[in-house]
Amino acid sequence: MMIKKLTLSAACACCALIASSTFSQAADGPYDDAIKARQGMFQLYSFNVGILSAMAKEKIPYDAAVATEAANNLNAAANLGQSQFWPAGSDNQTEGNIATRALPEIWETYPAITEKASALSEAVAALVPVAGNGLGELQGAIGDVGASCKGCHDDFRAEKK
Numbered sequence: 064m065m066i067k068k069l070t071l072s073a074a075c076a077c078c079a080l081i082a083s084s085t086f087s088q089a090a091d092g093p094y095d096d097a098i099k100a101r102q103g104m105f106q107l108y109s110f111n112v113g114i115l116s117a118m119a120k121e122k123i124p125y126d127a128a129v130a131t132e133a134a135n136n137l138n139a140a141a142n143l144g145q146s147q148f149w150p151a152g153s154d155n156q157t158e159g160n161i162a163t164r165a166l167p168e169i170w171e172t173y174p175a176i177t178e179k180a181s182a183l184s185e186a187v188a189a190l191v192p193v194a195g196n197g198l199g200e201l202q203g204a205i206g207d208v209g210a211s212c213k214g215c216h217d218d219f220r221a222e223k224k
Contacts, residue, residue, distance in 0.1 A: 094153035095161045101148035102163070104140055111137040112208060115194065119205045131195035134187070137208075141187045145180070155221050164221040172218075179215040186211045 092098075114133040117123045153160060154167045169176050186207040193200040 092159040098163045107140040119202045125198040127195040134191045134194035169219045182211040
């Protein structure tokens, strides 16, 4: 329970830091703050999934404590309230937005995106209790996390230019 509280506290502190730096910078477009906030959330996803994937692929040594921490961090990030991160018009085709890869299909097919977010939350919830139980357990659970990420990316994220 203490680890969960520390992880949640760390995630909140990180989000507060991201928010304070994001909102202290002047935004030019009407959706720039929301876009920056969700990009910060995705950076947290990417960082923690990167650690877990590198361990699962044996590119870095498996460390139960680090795997547990990364899984808990990912869980905290995947369960952030996001209602203000996704205003209609904050896509990659609306003039005046900062760079984003979010496709308009997110809003055109709503609530399909919420199903993808639920899949991520479920996959991460299954990962959390096993990430620190050994390399085999991590390897068995990380694939579903990656698949949930890919499902959203395939449908709702533009390719890098």
